[in-house]
Amino acid sequence: MAKLSSRITSITSGGSDGWEVFYRARTMIAAGEDVTELTIGEHDVRTDDSILDAMHHSARGGHTGYALVPGVQALRQAVADRIQTRTGVPTGPENVMITPGGQSALFSAHMAVCAPGDTALFVDPYYATYPGTIRATSATPVSIQTRASDAFLPSAKEITKAAQTHNARSLLINSPNNPTGSVYPRENLEAIAQACVENDLWLISDEVYDTQIWQGEHISPRALPGMSDRTLVVGSLSKSHAMTGSRIGWIVGPKDAIQCLIDLATSTTYGVPGYIQDASLFALQQGDALEEKVAAPFRRRRALILDVLAEQNTVTAIPANGAMYTMLDIRATGLSGFDFAQALLTEHKIAVMPGESFGTSAAGHIRVALTVDDAKLSVSVRTLCQFAQKLAQDRTHAS
């Protein structure tokens, strides 16, 4: 085979990425074993029939030809309205480009602000694709480490230090956060925003979990002083409307940035299916009710997990104020998140993600996705806690 470009051969960093537990669980399931999967951020419901019917209506109605590359005007307007209503920032369709999913928006945003060789900052722990996405743009990913004791919030001081050391061009944040469930509070976001202004950083704000807030409020940093001209917001209907498979999202940002992003989209995707955009418009038009219906199970299950955790004191939760995950501290067991997850899968056929899958900051933790029914989740987390207690006790006796 002729030689491939170095950029494509180095998108994955090589070596273990901590996803062995996930793949082992899938293999066990394929072999017929009864494994409880608490690994992946995918709803246990399908996309609502009403949305799918709207899509079919659009397709059979003839919206099967090329759609405009930046997106159907009515959908751009609906996204702009939604953002303006929720954040107060003046937003028009010219500030919105529709993308084939949030991942495409993340990639395009980094393409827009980083040249090859530039440094792009991101926060550890992180959603699995972040460093690879930055590497795919030929930029260099540099992580901002965080601590469980700070609910994994990034410190502005660390951001400034990294920005200056690496002459960074951008910072990627994600609140509500995957994998930690943290919701960045206002004072933290204000400090981050100030660091961005002072160091001339673009802020890429991944807000795909913005409808999943269990405590506190969602603040979009684009609404903070001086930020609307240096923030690209990544949004999506995947999590808010259980439309993961439809690959529909957006970027919101300054008009001139959107104009350049349209040139990029012309060269990279050539737009998004019109009938999916029409279905998405229908979904947004259903307003808060549908979003709350989709979010409700996660709200309920998060409360349920906190109740189970209150029964013991070996396993503790990082404040899980949003998103469809809780991050649990299992350091009392003396095991790494990875070893604990492997042992839990072997002993109890419960699959969770090791904190190490998401970088180094969440070592000694595990992520539990709230994506199975309440009863099963409750039993599984209780089993998990008892397993951790036993490990912790064995350790105490051994020492």
Place this chain on the structure above:
Amino acid sequence: MAKLSSRITSITSGGSDGWEVFYRARTMIAAGEDVTELTIGEHDVRTDDSILDAMHHSARGGHTGYALVPGVQALRQAVADRIQTRTGVPTGPENVMITPGGQSALFSAHMAVCAPGDTALFVDPYYATYPGTIRATSATPVSIQTRASDAFLPSAKEITKAAQTHNARSLLINSPNNPTGSVYPRENLEAIAQACVENDLWLISDEVYDTQIWQGEHISPRALPGMSDRTLVVGSLSKSHAMTGSRIGWIVGPKDAIQCLIDLATSTTYGVPGYIQDASLFALQQGDALEEKVAAPFRRRRALILDVLAEQNTVTAIPANGAMYTMLDIRATGLSGFDFAQALLTEHKIAVMPGESFGTSAAGHIRVALTVDDAKLSVSVRTLCQFAQKLAQDRTHAS
């Protein structure tokens, strides 16, 4: 606004791109004028209802969650089978990645083989997005000029010269060709293949018009000696199945290249909607009959145009052996393609694309898309020829 990356601000080359005629026609139509549009490569039929019904069946059946990033296995297999049957090259699902459209495949292929700063060759005249696609990957586009007298076929000698001058990494070709309608004959493809082997070039072969052959045969260069290890084939259901808006395509290539392309897709698109893939599988399962049904109007209209052209000798056609376009030589009028197209739109409200929209090689030509009904096309081309004759006569008298 904070500064954008140089790569995204330079995707368009700036200045006129020759699409003024197209936009002027659109403006006239929006103002209520009766313009005949022969500009864009979009079918005058919608996607077949049976395909849309298959999509709805899949979506309502629950295929609304994340699909596997490289594509649904059954679709990868169906594409592999189709390619193997038509080309004879052993092809399995591991040689196929499903992409959200042919444009995404073009971009991804260049990302895979060119590092930032590398040179990527392409053939002029070219499909509008080619140079921007290469620039979006931070590679440098260098065109291979061609001549109308050679039916716009690229010469292997020119390719070798450009490859050596620029130390190029890749060559992009497109047969059947947009905008010229040329189908590259075997001996031309063999010479191109030899130039690729001798100069260690990847060949990116855009074959999205492979079902639209009116004369001769479609040869995939991946089937030529030594080429399967250095060819990435770009395919799509857009043109073959009138599914332009569904954004569904693929890349076929060496297994190791596909593996890296999957890493790229994980970072750039995160896959393609499962229900669109199921609909595409259904479409491919309909076999040749559906493809011929979609291609038939273009075959008929191309013959019809040749009949009209035979009535006069001012306007001549480049051998239009494939694709949904004919390229007409209007140099006898003394006008550029651009000026002729503008005048034709003004005088007769017929919109065609100037050859200059597709680079410099097709100056003095216009591209006619075969995308209106037979009667209207026939009348329009006859009017066009009479208009050209009059211009040519005026010119003779004036000189």
